[in-house]
Amino acid sequence: MTDLPTRITITEEGPREGFQIEKGPIATADKIALIDALSATGLSRIQVASFVNPKLVPGWADAAAVVAGITPRAGCEYTALWFNARGLEQALGFRERLALAGSITFAASEAFSQRNLNRDHAAQLVAQREMIAVHQQAGLSPTRLSLQAAFGCNFGGEVSVAQAMAVLGDAMALAAETGCTIEKLSLADSMGWADPLHIERLVGAVRARWPELGISLHLHDTRGLGIANALAGLRMGVTMFDAAVAGLGGCPFAGHPGAPGNIASEELVFLAHEMGIETGVDLDALIAAAELAERIIGRPLPSNLLHGGTLSRFRKAA
Amino acid sequence: MTDLPTRITITEEGPREGFQIEKGPIATADKIALIDALSATGLSRIQVASFVNPKLVPGWADAAAVVAGITPRAGCEYTALWFNARGLEQALGFRERLALAGSITFAASEAFSQRNLNRDHAAQLVAQREMIAVHQQAGLSPTRLSLQAAFGCNFGGEVSVAQAMAVLGDAMALAAETGCTIEKLSLADSMGWADPLHIERLVGAVRARWPELGISLHLHDTRGLGIANALAGLRMGVTMFDAAVAGLGGCPFAGHPGAPGNIASEELVFLAHEMGIETGVDLDALIAAAELAERIIGRPLPSNLLHGGTLSRFRKAA
Incomplete structure (x- = not known):
């Protein structure tokens, strides 16, 4: 009836997607704190920076400082994004910290x-x-x-x-x-x-x-179908998803400022766990990281689960 | 492969669910304006009031005034909720305006x-x-x-x-x-x-x-799975759904104040239409009604589609 996988891998893109679209400036220390909180949840892949032209994407002018500042955690791959030779060169300077792949x-x-x-x-x-x-x-x-x-x-x-x-x-x-x-x-x-x-x-x-x-x-949750689309992917046996803690993100060039961003990592993890699919992520720790993201950004972020809260406290109490 | 229906019927519960949980007071005229805006979208069922003890649910102290004040639209059934003989008696006073059913x-x-x-x-x-x-x-x-x-x-x-x-x-x-x-x-x-x-x-x-x-x-979208759950229902051939414009609602007795409410009617309609399932609803008019709901309530409501916006303007421009 279904090709549901038993385990999925989530690439957390909240830091990269989120910090590029916010009007900011967001302190480098806050970026590092969020990334370290995310790696502590059990996420196995986190995209931590974008080596791009700071004139076009000022939110990533501190990419090198962020990558240098995080505390690498065993079992977690840190990735970055770049679009040209200059960006690649910067990324290559962090070979020992970043899992680099050509794309x-x-x-x-x-x-x-x-x-x-x-x-x-x-x-x-x-x-x-x-x-x-x-x-x-x-x-x-x-x-x-x-x-x-x-x-x-x-x-x-x-x-x-x-x-x-x-x-x-x-x-x-x-x-x-x-x-x-x-x-x-x-x-x-x-x-x-x-x-x-x-x-x-x-x-x-x-x-x-x-x-x-x-x-x-x-997937982006711009119009509310993000998690339903992830479900369709799971049904097709897809095992790799990008997501962003608290639903951070959105594309700066997409033409709808203020629209909701990527699917929220914690909602994707929740969907997976409720359906018996492993993610390796501690959901309560991820919700705590989402709360940190909301404090850093300074406005309510789109994730419903962030505001609706985990079921684990009710299950423990029952 | 699927039992997707060709058409679904949505019961709009935004007025009833939404107005009962808001701290209010919401003006009777605003409730009526929203209901009339909703009936203009092509929705065929709207739950417009709750005949309940105003001491327990003060937001519905004006239930009779709301039902008396709306402009009934042909093709739209208006329903109400009650939980005891006193509530039934009040509802029976509006036999000519309300589609009454025992439950x-x-x-x-x-x-x-x-x-x-x-x-x-x-x-x-x-x-x-x-x-x-x-x-x-x-x-x-x-x-x-x-x-x-x-x-x-x-x-x-x-x-x-x-x-x-x-x-x-x-x-x-x-x-x-x-x-x-x-x-x-x-x-x-x-x-x-x-x-x-x-x-x-x-x-x-x-x-x-x-x-x-x-x-x-x-369905409630408390933790972000509401639309994915609706998709699961559609896959099972379910043809009747409740939903609330702008994602209004939430249960006053559910123990998580501030949590997201019902699935947003406009997101359900959008999901259905994108999958080729008819609803009879004009989506752009429904999003306009969601914007009205947000103005009436006076704070951002949870619906992503409300903030992400319709695709129709992009399709027309393309």
Whole structure:
């Protein structure tokens, strides 16, 4: 009846996604405190910084200081994001702290490609070919492929499964040509357009064409369907999800400031645990980290579970 | 692969659920304005008032004035709630405006029965037998059965499917004995304990035992799983849902003040429409009604879609 996995891996993106969109400035020490609180929950992957142009994303001007300041915890992989050679160079300076992997990024929507990646799909193919070479020279031949706006776009409208598959086809052909072995494909609902059936259709199409690929879902809860979309992913046997503590995040280029961000990590963990799926995360500790995030940001964050509270206290009392 | 329905019916409970929990006072004129805005969206059922003891639920001291003040719209059924003979009498005074139906109410948790219904299960059986007689004398032989705390309880902890089925068995036996024909069973996750698998198990158990019963789900989004639980219901072919505009509501006796309330009607409508399921509701008009609700209540309400915004404007622009 279902392909529910027995265990999932969550990549916590709250620090990276959350701190980039907040008007800030958020103190470097607060960023470090939240990351250390998150690693203490049992999360096995945390994206801790973005090595990007501080003129474009001022919230990450202190990326190096944050990475240098955290207390690495055994069993937790710390990852970072970058989009160009300069960013890669900065990340390489933290080889001993960060789990570095080369990645290829495309957008399924032309309009989002132009707005978020600064070039259209054809130009992005050229640019990514160059970036692959840069990564390979650094010994980081890309193993990951990310597809942004995989389900729809605030600027370009609907994204059909066929359109997403065509962009993925180009990306996979580029990977093959350049000798990259893609192991993990991230399908990102960057602006909250997905619904459960769309998740099923796109995941199904990818599986049918590239059965060897691990699929990861990056979901936003912009319009309230985020956790239902995660459920659809679980039903399809997806075992890798991105999420952000307290529902931090949202894309600075997505055109809806103030809209809810990524699916809340604690809601995803709660969904999984209630359905008997392991995450390795201590939910009560994660809710405490969400409370810390809310104190740091200084306004109510979107997570319902953060405000509704855990069931464990009621179960203990019963 | 799925039993997805082609159409669902939503009972809008925002006015009744929302106005009872807010500290208020909310002006009678505002309540009426919201109800009239809701009926203009195409919603076919709206619960507009609760005929309850104003000392216990002061927010509904003006129930009669609200019912008298709304502008009835053809094609929309207006319903109300009551729990005793006095409440029924008040409701009967509005026979021409309200769609009245007798109902039987139980709680699956003893602790919740005592707290919310003011008596334990055994005493509730006695009390409901009396209420059935009162309703039958008024020509309203109960056709509806509601099970509160059907999935768990903040005061009593877990509620197993077996426990819920035992209480339902007693209730259905009482109905049969007293000559009531129950057509609709409402399973209420009063305090946000349900998960998608629990929804499937309880709905499945009810279907197997009473295949003739129409099942309605009353879901709260206390911990962020509300829409995922609605998806599980849709997958099981459930066609009747309660919801509250903007995510208003929450139970005044549930023990977590400030927690998110019912699933947001506009998120449920959005989920349905994106999956090709009809609701008869104009989503943009419903989001406008949610904005009105937020202005009336005077604080941000929990619905993500209310803040993330509709897709229709992006689709039109694309």
